[in-house]
Amino acid sequence: MLRKLLRSAKRTELGWRYGSNLRPTLRFLFDGRKPAGRDAEILKDLNMHGVAVVPFESLDTEVNFSDLERAVNNLVEGEMPAILDIKESARTDHSIGRKTFNLEMFGSEVTFDPNSIFSRLALSKSFLTIADCYFRMQTRLRYYNVWYTSASTSAARESQLWHFDREDRLILKIFVYLSDVDHGAGPFTYAPGTHKKGRFSSMSPAFFDEDGVRRTTDEQMSNSYPQENWRVCTGKKGTVILADTRGFHKGGEARTSDRLMFICMFTSPASESRKLLRYPDDVTFSDLERGQRAALGYE
Numbered sequence: 001m002l003r004k005l006l007r008s009a010k011r012t013e014l015g016w017r018y019g020s021n022l023r024p025t026l027r028f029l030f031d032g033r034k035p036a037g038r039d040a041e042i043l044k045d046l047n048m049h050g051v052a053v054v055p056f057e058s059l060d061t062e063v064n065f066s067d068l069e070r071a072v073n074n075l076v077e078g079e080m081p082a083i084l085d086i087k088e089s090a091r092t093d094h095s096i097g098r099k100t101f102n103l104e105m106f107g108s109e110v111t112f113d114p115n116s117i118f119s120r121l122a123l124s125k126s127f128l129t130i131a132d133c134y135f136r137m138q139t140r141l142r143y144y145n146v147w148y149t150s151a152s153t154s155a156a157r158e159s160q161l162w163h164f165d166r167e168d169r170l171i172l173k174i175f176v177y178l179s180d181v182d183h184g185a186g187p188f189t190y191a192p193g194t195h196k197k198g199r200f201s202s203m204s205p206a207f208f209d210e211d212g213v214r215r216t217t218d219e220q221m222s223n224s225y226p227q228e229n230w231r232v233c234t235g236k237k238g239t240v241i242l243a244d245t246r247g248f249h250k251g252g253e254a255r256t257s258d259r260l261m262f263i264c265m266f267t268s269p270a271s272e273s274r275k276l277l278r279y280p281d282d283v284t285f286s287d288l289e290r291g292q293r294a295a296l297g298y299e
């Protein structure tokens with residue numbers, strides 16, 4: 001009984017923030033990052049709509065986009081066999097549960113590499129500032145990767161259908177397109193205002209059960225949320241999407257061209273999301289700043 005009560009208290013904003021996440025909340029309050037300039041504008045959009053779309057150059061990432069592109073090209077070259085495999089499985093294997101249309105280029109469990117351009121981007125100043133200020137606590141980086149999404153003609157499934165993520169009360173995912181993404185390349189798509197802070201946070205569209213997971217088709221969604229208000233995030237290479245994926249979203253339903261993007265995810269420290277980043281025994285954080293180490297849970 002008591003445990004049940006505690007569990008439901010944890011699910012309220014108060015219990016989540018001042019119970020499970022008290023320490024990171026106080027740290028932010030007394031010694032937190034402050035948003036300025038473009039970061040502050042992005043934050044306003046995020047708070048209100050749950051989604052913001054900006055060009056890479058408007059962020060303070062300390063990462064040069066052409067260096068990022070070069071690193072991605074090398075990655076693609078090195079992973080060509082795996083890319084050919086995913087293109088084949090997107091076509092032939094329609095089983096549910098493994099996203100056979102999507103290749104996580106660093107594998108599904110990423111080993112943190114402090115020297116890679118990808119971890120530096122994930123831990124960059126703008127990203128950490130926006131994450132902490134959005135949560136109003138010191139957040140954790142849980143995941144980063146590069147996704148190769150293969151075009152296919154099979155019916156939409158898994159994250160190609162509307163859903164919301166469940167890792168936490170607030171979840172910040174940042175996507176950086178590394179290829180041009182038009183309507184045929186499976187753009188990330190969001191229902192603005194359906195995040196916890198939003199006007200439509202209690203919206204509950206019809207859904208069906210896809211192997212134990214709630215999914216909502218476009219038709220079901222459009223009955224609860226008019227299609228003309230969907231935010232379809234098409235954009236050129238270098239477009240950055242910041243989204244609270246606790247709100248309704250979908251993406252990766254690529255039909256005519258493949259999609260390549262960087263992705264990273266922030267949650268509260270108390271989130272029950274599996275610890276997705278792994279750390280090798282000999283990892284050193286000496287080149288990282290204190291705030292970056294905090295985002296990894298090492299201080």
Ligand SMILES: O=C(O)CCC(=O)C(=O)O
Binds near residue numbers: 173186187249251252
């Ligand atoms: O592939 C996409 O655009 C959407 C992926 C998704 O649902 C997620 O990252 O939570």
Ligand SMILES: [Fe+2]
Binds near residue numbers: 159165245
């Ligand atoms: Fe998702």
